[in-house]
């Protein structure tokens with residue numbers, strides 16, 4: 001998977017060189033390139049924003065730097081990329097959407113700031129590539145960079161060969177519609193608190209049953225909205241909602 005990210009704060013994306021995304025890049029599973037939007041603004045002050053038509057507070061990101069940046073990035077890869085624009089008005093990122101992103105060969109991420117990007121950029125981009133507006137959730141951020149970090153990590157960890165132990169992906173939260181079970185490690189007693197004895201029993205069937213029950217109870221307590229469609233309620237089922 002190739003990811004090109006356009007931002008006025010390229011340093012915000014430095015964390016992609018660390019941990020899992022960094023490992024994926026070293027494994028050749030993920031190629032990440034970051035581009036400074038200001039490199040595509042040609043006035044003396046490298047301006048990328050201006051006042052909104054129709055009035056109102058804040059500034060809007062100018063179309064010309066964005067279009068020049070997108071056209072430049074499009075020359076860097078093979079085939080047709082999908083443009084992902086983080087925004088509070090987008091479809092909300094879910095595990096299912098993360099899988100869709102992981103299936104893409106080439107993603108361009110447009111990190112907006114201020115009050116957003118001139119709408120004509122979305123229109124012009126949609127003439128030459130698929131465009132998806134994606135939101136992290138129903139709260140407001142100041143820009144798209146944090147969202148892109150989350151989207152790339154959520155997708156990259158699903159790439160075949162990315163996670164050393166693919167089995168660890170199976171019973172994670174949201175993978176089948178249930179939240180994950182509680183986990184414990186040494187020591188067996190800590191501050192007078194015991195690890196549940198079943199986990200020390202060596203009985204894999206009982207451990208599996210206990211863990212499934214814990215997932216059901218946790219989901220009912222914290223995310224009852226997930227319970228209605230979870231395939232995990234019918235063992236062996238597949239939940240295509242995620």
Ligand SMILES: N#Cc1c(-c2ccc3ccn(Cc4ccncc4)c3c2)n[nH]c1N
Pocket residue numbers: 086087088111112113114115116134135136137138139140141142143144145147
């Ligand atoms: N993904 C995502 C997001 C964002 C988000 C993303 C990109 C930009 C660019 C600019 N802004 C600021 C802004 C613009 C318009 N309305 C409100 C705030 C952004 C917010 N907020 N909340 C999310 N879940």
